[in-house]
Amino acid sequence: MSVVFWILAVITVLGGLTAVTLKNTVHCALALTVAFAGLALLFLELDAQFAGFAQILVYIGAVAILVVFAILLTRGSETPSEGVFSRTWFAGLLIAAAVFAVLAWAVVNSSAALPHETAAPTVNVQQIGHALMGRYVLPLEIVALLLTAAMLGAVIVAMHEKGEQK
C-alpha cells in the first residue's frame, strides 16, 4: 500500500464526508468535486489513465457544474430554516453504517482470497478504442442512445410548459 494511495484515499473520503455534511449546498457541491478529483487520481493510481481523465472531464467538467447550476436555479444555496437533515436522519445514518459494516466485513473476510500486487497492465488508448469499437461496440451504441434520450428528456423536463408564466 503506497503512501500516495493513502493520501488520495483520505482526500476522497474527506471530500465525500464534507459533501454530505456541510450546511451550504454550494460548499457541498465544491466538496463533491474534491471527492471526484480524489477518485480520478485514484484511477490514475490504478493505471487507468483513460478512466481517470474521463472521470475528470465528465464529473468535474460537467456533473459538478450541472449540480451548482441546479442549486442556483432552485435557490438551494440559502440554507433552510429547519435543519438540513431530514427528520429521520438518525435511522439513515444507522443504515448507512450497517451497509458499510457489511461491505467492510465482506472485504476483510475475503481479504485472503484477494490477489496481491500484480504487474501494472500496459494499456494505451488505442487498445481502449479498439475494445470500444470491437467487443463493446453494442454497449457503446446503447450508451450513445441513452445519452441522446437523456439529453432530450432533461431538456423536455426542465423546459417551461407553454402558457406557464415566468
Add this chain to the structure above:
Amino acid sequence: MTPLAGYLLVAALVFAIGLAGALTRRNAILVLIGIELMLNAANLNLVAFWRYGPHPELLTGMMFAVFSIAVAAAEAAVGLGLVIAIYRHARTTDLDEINRMKG
C-alpha cells in the same frame, strides 16, 4: 492487507457516505450528490478489480467504469432536470415536503 482490499474498503466507505447523504439530507440535490458518490464508489470498485483481476488485458472493468461514467452523466442530467421541474412546480426541493403523487 492487499492493495485491492484497500481500494475496496475506500470504495465501501465512499459508498456508505454517499448512502448516508442520500438518506439523511433534505435537499433533493444533496440526495443526488449522494447518489453520484455511490456511483463513483462502484466505479472505483470496477477499476480496482480490473487492475488486480486475472485478465486486465481484456479491459472489462475499465470499460464498465467508462460506461457507468457515461450513464452517470445522463443520470445526473435527468435527475437535476427533474429536480428543477419539481422545484418549479412545488417551489421547494425539500424531500420531506415532496411526498405527494398528485399536485
Add this chain to the structure above:
Amino acid sequence: MANQADQIFVLLKHWIVSIFPAVIQPYLGVVLSVVAIIAVFPALFALTTVIERKGLGRMQNRIGPNRTGPYGILQPIADGIKSLTKEDIIPTSADAVVHFIAPLVLVIAVFMGFSVLPMGRNMQLVDMDAGLLFFFAVGASTELSIFMAGWSSRNKYSLLGAMRAVAQMISYEVPLLMSSVAIVMITGSLSLVKIVDAQNHYTWGLPHWYIFTPWGFAAFVMFCIAATAETNRSPFDLPEGESELVAGYFTEYSGFKFALFFLGEYLGMFSISGLGTTLFLGGWSAPLQVLNFVPSWIWFFAKVMLSIVVLIWIRGTLPRLRQDQLMNFAWKFVLPMTLLNLFVAAIWRFMGEGVLRWIVCSAILIGIYVVVGTIGMRRKKFGPRTYRYAE
C-alpha cells in the same frame, strides 16, 4: 549545429540534471521543466499585454502605453508592481475560503494544460498517451474556478458573469472537443507528440499540416471560433462585458488575485492557441522544408504568438454578441458543423490516398456550408448593410 540549437533546452536540462545524484534525477527533470513553463509563459503574458494594449490602441487611433520605458514596453512591469502592492480586498459578505481558492484553482488548472503541449522537438513535460484528453480534462476544471469566483463574491454582476462564462464555456467545449476529435481520428492517437510527428512531413517542401486538408481547414475554423469563446475573448466576452457587468466574475477581486485571474485568462489563451498550433498548424514543425534549420521551439512560439495577435485583432475588430445569439450559434451551427466535419474526416480516412478524396471531401463541405449559409441568410434577412443618413 542547427540540431544543437534545436535541442539546446533539452541538452541544458540533461546537463543540469546530470550534476545531481541519480536518486533525485527524474524528479529534478520534471521540476526543471515545470519551472521552465512557469517562468516562460508569464513572461510571454507580460509581453502579450503590451502587444495587446499597443495594438488595440493603434486600431482605435490611440498610441497606447508610451510612458514607462521606450515605447512603454516596460508597462507590464509597472502593472505587476502595482497589482502586487495593491490592497487585497475581500468583501465582508463574501465567502472567504472559496473567494481565496478560486484564482489559485484557475491558474493551477491552466498551467497543467501546458504539461502535455510539445513546444519543440522533444520539448514536452510528459508525452501522455491520452494527452489531448488530459488537456481537455484540466481545461474543463477551469469552469469550476470561475464559478467559485463568481459565486463566492456575493455580487450579482459576478454571479451573472460566472453563470454566463460557465454556460458559454460548457457550450463551446463540445465543438472544441469535436473539432479536435477529427484530428484524433486521422492520426489515430490522442498523444499530442504523435499528432505533431504525423504532421511533420513534407511533399515538394510543403508541410503536411492538417489545416491544409479540407476537413482540417473546416475543423480549424470551428476550433478557432470555439477557442475564442472558450477563452472568453471578444466577440464572445460577454462574461466580462464591461458595459453590462462591470468586470464579470472577478469584479470583486483586486490586487494580486485580480492579476492572477488576468494571468489565468491569458495563459488560457496561450494554451488554447498552443493546442490549435499543435493540432492544425503542425506544432513545432517548420512551414517549409528549407526552413528546418530554424530551431523547432522558435516555430512553436512564433505560431502561438501569431494566433495571439490574430485574437487581439479580432478583439479590436468585432462587436460583442448577445447571449442568446451566442448559445444558438454554439448549438445550432458550430456543433452540427463539427459533427459533419467528423463525418467528412471519416470519409477521408477510409477513401485512402489519392486526389479523389480531396474532391469528395471538399465538395461535401463546401456544398453544405453554401447551403447552410444561404438558408441562414434568407432566414435572418442578412445582407449588405444600408446606411440611412438624415436628410
Add this chain to the structure above:
Amino acid sequence: MQEAMQFTPYTVASWIGRMLWLIPALPIVAAGLIALLKQPKRKLASSLAIGSLLVSLLLALAAFGDVVAGWASGHAVRETVNFSWMHFGTTSVDLGWVLDPLSAVMLVMVTFVGLLIFIYSVGYMAHDENYTRFFCFLSLFAGAMLGVVISNSILLLFMCWELVGLTSYLLIGFWYQKPSAAAAAKKAFLTTRVGDIFFLLGIVWLFAQTGTLLFYNQGTGSMEPGALAGMLAAHAGLGLSAATAIGLLIFAGAVGKSGQLPLHVWLPDAMEGPTPVSALIHAATMVAAGVYLVARVYPLMSAGLQPGGTTTSLAVVTWVGAATAVFAALIAVAQNDIKRILAYSTVSQLGYMMAGLGLGGVAVGMFHLITHAFFKALLFMGAGSVIHGCHEEQDVRHMGGLRKWMPLTFATYAVGMLALCGVPIFFSGFWSKDAILESAHGWPSSQVPYFLLVFGAVLTAFYMTRQVSYVFFGQYRGHGHAHESPRVMTMPLAILAFFAMALGILGTPAWPWFRSFLGNRQANFELHAFAEPAWLMLLATSFIIVIVGIGLGWWLYGNKSPNAEEPDALEKAMPSVWRALSNRLYVDEFYGVTVIAFYYWWARVADWLDRRVWGGIVAAITRLFGLLARFDRFFDENWVNGGFDKGCEELAVGGGLLARVQSGRVQTYLRLLALAVVVLAAILIWSSRG
C-alpha cells in the same frame, strides 16, 4: 437451317452475371421509396420509378450484350449465381439467379416495354390523385416480374410469382371504389391461386424428387440431365413418369397465370384496372410469365423427347394452347368493350404461345411472346389513348371515326392490329405466328391443332378488323368531343409501333437469329429458305387467312358505322351464336353453377352440421354445466364466501399496515432498499462461511 455446331458451355459468372440481382432490386427499392412518399410528390414518384427502371433496362441490355457476345464466340452462355438461403438439417434451401439467352431476352423485353408503359402512364394517370401509389405498385410489379425472369431457383421464382400476383391484384383493384374493380381483383387473385396450388405441389414434388430447388447448378440442378433422368425413371402412377406429372402440375400454375383454358376467366375482368396496367401486366409481361415459366422448365416438359415425337406434357400444353387460342378468339368476336376484345385476343395469343412451346419448343413460343408483348402493349396503350380521347368511353359502339380526331393513335393502332392479324412480311406478328403454324403443321401426332390455330388466326383478323372499323371508321358516335392524347402518351406508341414492325427481322426462316440464339446455334443467313415449298405454302395460307379474316370483317363492319343502339351486324346474321359468344360461352355461368354452387352447397351442409349436430351436443353440455354451476353457486354462497370474507378483512387490515410504508417519501424507500441489501449481504456471507 443447317446442323448446329457444338457450343461449349460457358458458366462463369461475369460481372453483369454477378450484378444481375440489381435489375429486379432497383425497381423494388424504388417502390419502397415511393411508398414512403407523400401523395403530392407526384413528379418525384414517377421519376423514381422511371429512373430505376431505366437503369434496370441499361443493366438488362448489358446482360443481353454479354450473352450475345458469349453466343457469338460460340458459347452456350448460362451464368448462374447460387447461394444457400437457409438450412434444414442436411438439406439447404438454395436461391440464385441465372443469365442465359432465355432470361436475357426476357429481361430486355420486360424492362423495355415496362419503361415505355411507365412513361405512358405518366400521361394516362396524370389526373389520378393516387398517382404515387400507382407508381409504387407499378415498379413493385416490375421488380417482381424481373425477379421471376432471373430466378434460377424455383422457390425464388415462386416467391416473385406470388409477388407478381399480389401486385396484379393491387393494380386491378387500383380503383377499389368501383365495386366491379374490387370484384375483378378478387376474382383474378383467387383464380390464379387455383393454378398456384398445383404449381406449389409441383415445386414440392420436384424438390422431393431432385433434392434441389435450383434449375441449373453445374450439373446438379433440377433442369439438368442427371435430375431429369431420375425423374423420368420415377413413376407417379397412371402410367405417368414423375417428370410428366411435375411438368403438368407446374403447367397448371402457368395456366392460371396466363389465363389458359379453363382458368382464363379472370383475365378479361382484369381490364377493370387502369389501361397501362392492362397493357403492362395483362398483355405484355405478367401473363407472359406463365409462358416464360413453361419455357424455363421446358427441359422437364420435354424430358425423354425423341426427335419427331412428343411428350405427354408437351401434348397437353399444345392442346390447351390451341383450344384456348380458338376459344378466346371466338369470344372476342362478340365483345363491345374495346379493352375486353383486346383481353380475349390476349388470351388467345397466349394460347398461341403455349401451343408454340408445345409444338416447336422454347424459341417458337418465346418469339411469339416477345413480338406479342410489343404489339399487344401497343394495342392496349392505343386503346388507352382512345379511351382517354373519348372521355373514358370504353364501348366501341360509342366511338367511331376517330382516325380523323386522333391520327397518330390511329396509325400506331393500325400497325398493332396488322401485326396481330399477322399480315405477312412487314409485321413481326406474321413471322412469329408463322413459325408457330409451321411447327404445328409439322407436328407428328396430330394435325388438329394446326387447323385450330389457323381458324383462330382467321378469327383474330376478323375481330380486329371489326374493332378497328368500329373505333376508327364511320362517324363519331360518342358524346363530347374526341381529342388526341398528349405527347407523353403517343411517343411510346410510336416507339412500340416501330418495334412491332421491326422485330420480325429476328425470326425470319431465312435468318432465324432468335431461334438459334435461344438454341445456342449459329445463325447464318440463307435466302433460299424463302424458296422452300413448305414455307411458301405457309406464306400462302397466312395470306389467305389474313385476307379472309380482314375481308369478312370489312364486309360486315367496314365504314357502315351503325349507330350505337342498332344491333351488331353479326348479331343480325346469327343471333343465337352471337348471344352465346357475347356471354363468353357461359364459362363464368358454368363455374357459377358448378364450382361455386358446390361451395355454397357444401357451406350449407357445414352450416347444418354446426347448427344441428355440434350445436345440439354443445347445448347438452351447456345444460349439464348449468346444473353443476347452480350447485356450485349454492356451495359458494353458503360455505366458501364466509371464509373468503374473513380472509379479505384480514388482508385489508394488513394492507392498511403496509400502506404506512408507502409514504411517498423517497428516502423511506431508499432506506428500506439499503436495509434489504444489508440483510441480503449478511445472509450471503453467513451462508458462504457456514
